[in-house]
Amino acid sequence: MxxxxxxxxxxxxxxxxxxxxxxxxxxxxxxxxxxxxxxxxxxxxxxxxxxxxxxxxxxxxxxxxxxxxxxxxxxxxxxxxxxxxxxxxxxxxxxxxxxxxxxxxxxxxxxxxAQTKEAKLQVEIAQLQYRLPRLRTSVNQRLDQQTGAGGGSFTNRGAGETKLEMNRRTIKNSISHLRAELNEIDKSAVTRRAQRDKNDIPNAALVGYTNAGKSTIMNGLIKLFGIDDDKQVFEKDMLFATLDTSVRQLTLPDNKQFLLSDTVGFVSQLPTHLVEAFKSTLAEAAQADLLIQVIDYSDPHYKEMMQTTADTLAEIGIKDIPTINVFNKADKLTIEYPALEGDDQIVLSAQDPKSLQMLVDLIRQHLFKNFVTADLLIPFSNGDVVSFLNDQANIIKTEYLANGTKLKVELSKVDLERFKQYVV
Ligand SMILES: Nc1nc2c(ncn2[C@@H]2O[C@H](COP(=O)(O)OP(=O)(O)OP(=O)(O)O)[C@@H](O)[C@H]2O)c(=O)[nH]1
Ligand SMILES: [Mg+2]
Incomplete structure (x- = not known):
């Protein structure tokens, strides 16, 4: 086009x-x-x-x-x-x-x-795939024009067909080259994810209809809980502002950490080739422990938008991931809806820090529900373990006993296993 x-x-x-x-x-x-x-x-x-x-x-x-x-x-x-x-x-x-x-x-x-290399490759692949079956049309049209009113001779027609085949082959070649390039980028993303999995940090992904406020929520949370050098992501009042997944690590005041990713927004009838091309970008969402669906509650079509999100996630093959629904842009609401019930949804405004605090409490309930409280007795000779836990975990109580430091501490399953020798 x-x-x-x-x-x-x-x-x-x-x-x-x-x-x-x-x-x-x-x-x-x-x-x-x-x-x-x-x-x-x-x-x-x-x-x-x-x-x-x-x-x-x-x-x-x-x-x-x-x-x-x-x-x-x-x-x-x-x-x-x-x-x-x-x-x-x-x-x-x-x-x-x-x-x-x-x-x-x-x-x-x-x-x-598309701004980044990855997004550009993904879109280009989808565009070429869209063009491939449509190639005959444009080539034939050009041929008809070239051959004029009298129609082409048999030889001309034959040459045209060959050219069409050639064009098809060129496009197919381009697609496989672009795919290979994209795979290289993917590989490093897979490595990064594997590294993070080893660290056992739970991860949540923001998903939803385009322009719902995913990036705004991401930025609000980065401001509150991000690490110093964490950058803000791009947010704007336009369709498909975000095409690339961004991942940020957030640390809550009680030392609990999680990863939050911001993903591409959806619209109904997203082209199949595009969904296919963006699968790698959406891998963050596919492997999330928790999906945070952001909804523009001020849009009268918000229910259809939720359905679109559900359909698109199903098409990508993302299913059975616990989800919380964030009904955003409450400040713009002109209709009063009945209060929502249940601990998997919340009405808020992304620009309001108090709202975001409530959202984080909800995320925390879901992401850290497998944490356990344990009593550890750590000999004074293992001071490094105490400082590690002080840095990384939520210490509820510290006592200094004759034979070491006794901590009441919240631990993930992995950390509990790691420190089980100290459990009393
Ligand atoms: N009034 C109001 N505007 C909001 C709120 N949250 C987000 N916005 C605005 O909505 C627009 C879209 O926000 P984004 O965060 O870029 O939306 P997104 O879901 O990331 O959109 P895509 O990246 O395109 O999928 C921006 O102009 C935001 O300022 C809110 O709670 N209230
Ligand atoms: Mg965005």
Whole structure:
């Protein structure tokens, strides 16, 4: 897809086959369009059981679309679905406008946002995979143009086919090269994770719909509990501000430590290739001990957004991880909802430090529930163990006895095993 000019007017168009969340999905498309420097000049909807296999919309609707585009002087239509290569080609031929499907639009936004090497590779792979089956269309079109009104000779046609095959091979080669590059980056991430697992620090991952406030919560918690050199992550009022996973270590006042990761946000119907390409980035979430789902509670569509998150997590294969729900942006609420019950959800505002304190208490209840309180008697000759525990653990009580230091201390299972010789 070519880069679009600032606020280019487009028509957005969708098929309504009575799906439950059609309105939501169209409003989401409007937001995606705005995120790609385009404005919605008009919305066109067709009520139809299933798409027309050749042109996606029915015949009459295609004519209506052609006239609408001409009368508004709009040359681009964004369709709320992933179309087949031939549907795009036929629609473009018949309506004389450029057709961008939902998948291409999302890929384009991701491409614009990608900053790091890893994100760029992931998006590029997904874009090439999207292009691969669509290659025939553009090459054939070019061929038709080259051969003119008389049509191509047999020889020309043959040369064209060869060129198409060549282009396909080139794209396939590029994909495998990019994959190999991405694997190298992945390997070091896997090593880092293995290292951390050895240290037995529990980890939590922020997940959820894009723009819900994940990065804002991450930054708030870093400010409160981060280590000196911990950097803030990027937060902004835009779709897909975060494409890379960031991991930070947090230390609570009682010395309990955990890792928190901030991940890419979701939107409904995320392109399969994109989800596939981002799997390695989402490995942090896949291996988390706790998922913290952040929800924009002030958005009337928050329930659909929660469903989108659930669907996307399922698609990535993330399941059976304990989850807490953070209903964020409470300061913007205009409706009063009934109070939430249960110890796995909380209503808060990410910008309010008191809220974040409450959130941390909730995270603590879940992440450290396997901690045990033990009494240790450590001989004075093992002063290093006492200083280690003073640094790293929550000491509830210290007594100096004749035969050593007695500590009442909270320990993880691994530390309990490590220090079991001192347990009394
Ligand atoms: N009013 C209000 N705004 C908030 C709150 N939390 C986050 N925001 C704003 O919401 C916008 C999006 O926040 P981010 O933290 O970047 O959202 P995200 O979930 O990381 O989004 P992606 O990275 O795009 O998935 C920013 O402009 C934040 O300032 C909140 O509690 N109240
Ligand atoms: Mg973010």
């Amino acid at each position: 070519e880069t679009t000019q600032a606020t280019q007017p487009v028509i957005i168009a969708g098929l309504n086959n009575n799906q439950a969340n059609f309105d939501y999905s169209m409003s989401e498309l409007g937001n995606l369009v705005a995120a790609n420097q385009m404005t919605v000049a008009e919305t066109m909807i067709q009520n139809l059981e299933r798409p027309n296999p050749a042109t996606y919309f029915g015949k009459g609707k295609v004519e209506e679309l052609t006239q609408l585009a001409a009368s508004l002087a709009v040359d681009t239509v964004v369709v709320n679905d992933e179309l087949t290569p031939s549907q795009i080609r036929n629609l473009e031929e018949q309506s004389k406008v450029r057709i961008i499907d939902r998948t291409a639009l999302i890929l384009e936004i991701f491409a614009q946002r």
